[in-house]
Amino acid sequence: MSEKISVQPAEKRVSRALIYGPTTEEVEKMRLSLPLIDDCVDEFTDLKTAKQAILTGRYSIVLACYTSLNPEVKSLLDLARNTPGCVQSICAAQNPSSVVMAHVWDVGKNHLFTKSKSEVDDLTIPLHAMFSDRSPAKWFSNLQSEFQRVRRYREESGNNIVLIIGAQGTAKYTVAQIGHLHSDRNMAPFVFVNCKLPERHHQLLWDEKDKGFFTNNINAIMENADHGTLYFHEIDHLDIEAQEVLADIFKSGKYTMSDGKGRAVFTGVIVCSMRQSFEEGVENETISRNLIQVISRNTLTMPSLHEFHDDIPTLARELTEHYCMSQGKEVKSLSNKAIQAIMNHVWTRNIRELFKTIKDAINITPGKRIPEEAIRILPHFDLTDNEREQKSNVRLALKQTNGNVAKAANMLEVSRKTLYVWMSKHGIEKGFGKKKKSKQ
Numbered sequence: 419m420s421e422k423i424s425v426q427p428a429e430k431r432v433s434r435a436l437i438y439g440p441t442t443e444e445v446e447k448m449r450l451s452l453p454l455i456d457d458c459v460d461e462f463t464d465l466k467t468a469k470q471a472i473l474t475g476r477y478s479i480v481l482a483c484y485t486s487l488n489p490e491v492k493s494l495l496d497l498a499r500n501t502p503g504c505v506q507s508i509c510a511a512q513n514p515s516s517v518v519m520a521h522v523w524d525v526g527k528n529h530l531f532t533k534s535k536s537e538v539d540d541l542t543i544p545l546h547a548m549f550s551d552r553s554p555a556k557w558f559s560n561l562q563s564e565f566q567r568v569r570r571y572r573e574e575s576g577n578n579i580v581l582i583i584g585a586q587g588t589a590k591y592t593v594a595q596i597g598h599l600h601s602d603r604n605m606a607p608f609v610f611v612n613c614k615l616p617e618r619h620h621q622l623l624w625d626e627k628d629k630g631f632f633t634n635n636i637n638a639i640m641e642n643a644d645h646g647t648l649y650f651h652e653i654d655h656l657d658i659e660a661q662e663v664l665a666d667i668f669k670s671g672k673y674t675m676s677d678g679k680g681r682a683v684f685t686g687v688i689v690c691s692m693r694q695s696f697e698e699g700v701e702n703e704t705i706s707r708n709l710i711q712v713i714s715r716n717t718l719t720m721p722s723l724h725e726f727h728d729d730i731p732t733l734a735r736e737l738t739e740h741y742c743m744s745q746g747k748e749v750k751s752l753s754n755k756a757i758q759a760i761m762n763h764v765w766t767r768n769i770r771e772l773f774k775t776i777k778d779a780i781n782i783t784p785g786k787r788i789p790e791e792a793i794r795i796l797p798h799f800d801l802t803d804n805e806r807e808q809k810s811n812v813r814l815a816l817k818q819t820n821g822n823v824a825k826a827a828n829m830l831e832v833s834r835k836t837l838y839v840w841m842s843k844h845g846i847e848k849g850f851g852k853k854k855k856s857k858q
Contacts, residue, residue: 434458434459434460434476434477434478434479435458435459435460435477435478435479435480435481435519435536436459436460436462436468436471436472436477436479436480436481437449437459437460437461437462437481437482438461438462438463438465438468438480438481438482438483438491438494439462439463439482439483440463440465440483440491441463442463444483445461445462445463445483447483448481448483448517449461450605458536460477465490465491465493465494468494469493469494469497472494472497472498472501472505473497473501475501475502475503475504477498477503477504477505478504478505478506478507478535479505479506479507479508479509479519479536479537479538480494480495480498480505480507480508480509481509481517481538482494482495482509482746491746492746492747495508495745495746496746506537507537507538507540508745509538509540509543509744509745516542516543516546516547516550516599517538517542517543518538518539518542518595518598518599518608519536519537519538519608520536520537520538520539520591520595520608520609520610520649521533521536521607521608521609521610521642522534522535522536522537522610522612523609523610523611523612523639524612525611525612525613525614525615525656526615527615529628529632529656529657529660530631530632530635531611531612531635531636531639533642537610539591539592539595540741540744540773540777541589541592541769541770541773542592542595542596543740543741543744544736544737544740544741544743544744544773545589545592545596545737545740545769546595546596546599547740547743547744548736548737548740549561549562549596553732553733553736554732555726555729555732555733555736556726556728556729557721557723557725557726557729557733557769558729558733560721560726561593561720561721564718564719564720565593565596565597565718567718568580568716568717568718569597569600571716572687572716575715575716577715577716578671578684578686578687578688579668579687579688579689579690579712579713579715579716580597580687580688580689580690580716580717580718581689581690581691581692581696581713581714581716581717581718582594582689582690582691582692582717582718582719582720583691583692583693583694583695583696583717583718583719583720584691584693584719584720584721584722584768585693585720585722585768586693586766586767586768586770587765587766587767587768587769587770587771588720588721588722588768588769588770589720589768589769589770590651590691590720591610591649591651591691592770593718593720594608594647594649594689594691595608595647597647597687597689598646598647598687601647601687603645603646603647603686603687606644606645606646606647606686607642607643607645607646607647608643608646608647608649609639609642609643609646609647609648609649610649610651611639611648611649611650611651612651612652613650613651613652613653613654613655613656614651614652614655615655623659624657624659624660628659629659629663632660632663633663633667634674636663636664636667636673637673637674637675637676638676640667640673640684641673641675641676641682643684643686644673644682644684644685644686645685645686646686646687647686647687647689648684648686648687648688648689649689649690649691650664650688650689650690650691651691652691652692652693653690653691653692653709653713654692654693654694654699654704654705658703658704658705658706661705661706661708661709662706662708662709664709665706665708665709665711665712666708668688668709668712668713669712671683671684672684688713690713692705696710696714722768723765723768723769723772724764724765727761730760730761730765730772731757731760731761733769733772734752734757734760734772734776735751735752735757737769737772737773737776738750738751738752738776738780738788741773741776741777741780742780745780747780748786749786750780750783750785750786750787750788751786751787751788752776752779752788753787753788753789753790755789755790756779756788756789756790756792756793758790759790759793759795760772760775760793763795764810766810766811775793775794775795778792778794779792779793779794795814808840808844809840809844809846811830812826812830812837812840812841812844812846813846813850813851815827815829815830816846816850816851817851818851819851820851820852820853821849821850821851821852821853822851823837823838823848826851
């Protein structure tokens, strides 16, 4: 591909995806596997021109076909990583069909969704490779049996709605993408609807006007996702009123088209996820009974790492190998002490937290062997944490900061006053986390 490359002023940069492959056939495969809602992708078969394009700063996503036959692609990926700018996602796909471009809609304080970005989930490529290669870990065999059971039921029943239940970080989003890849929908859009508000809110009483706005909003999203996969992430975080509207829409299986030509049958698959069981949701009055009746007929339960603790070394090694390959990096290995540090941690955020820790360790390790010091496990606070997760993160933050409340509060991104309230609530004494001075 030849085109004139010009550097754009920062304020005029447009978020785009760059795809590079040594042949037009490989580029086309990658392009077809990424059905963008907006036409915001540039294709290159000339390596030099692709590098020049990256330097313009126009691209937030860089995808390249990287195999042993074209190792020179590594220089392109290194350039994307090291060039100051807006590149957020870098993927080197050995198999272009393992990449999913998710089109994200976020919920706002007005309870309506707005299209925010397109993204490639870093975890999908290594987990899909492990899924396809049939990893020996029992965590995977459990997941694969669940996956196949749900798939068979959907094919036999004709029901196009799937519910995924799992604790935070169990890769519900990733498994929805793997299901998309292993279907005849893999060339159609994957739409990610994020139902989690950025902060806690009070339930509102909706009037008919509010319900009408929300219905129109969902119609637009369904039209964008038709023929593909429509994924509602943690749907139980929506107001009960919003859930009731969704229950009615899902029951009908139809949406109103934007061109005014009436209603159309949604021909894709709807996947919903939540952390709690629907029995808990109904009991806690955080989920609509009507919605549960519609979405719970075909349920996939995600395994947690604490259920398969002995699998953690195998998962850690395989994630390390496949992530390095997906980034076009030299494959690194975990030292025995690094594995031990990983085994000693309680992974409350499951495989996604494990993956992030490994990814960070890979990125800061210059050599082939990842040392124990590179395994940096940091606490993470989320307003939707349950009590157990909150207590675990408060304790971890205090340990990481040697009991310094100000530093721990800063790490958790809350005020010291809030942290003291949490410490009192969870019975954590002042001074917790301070290392005892050794006697001389």
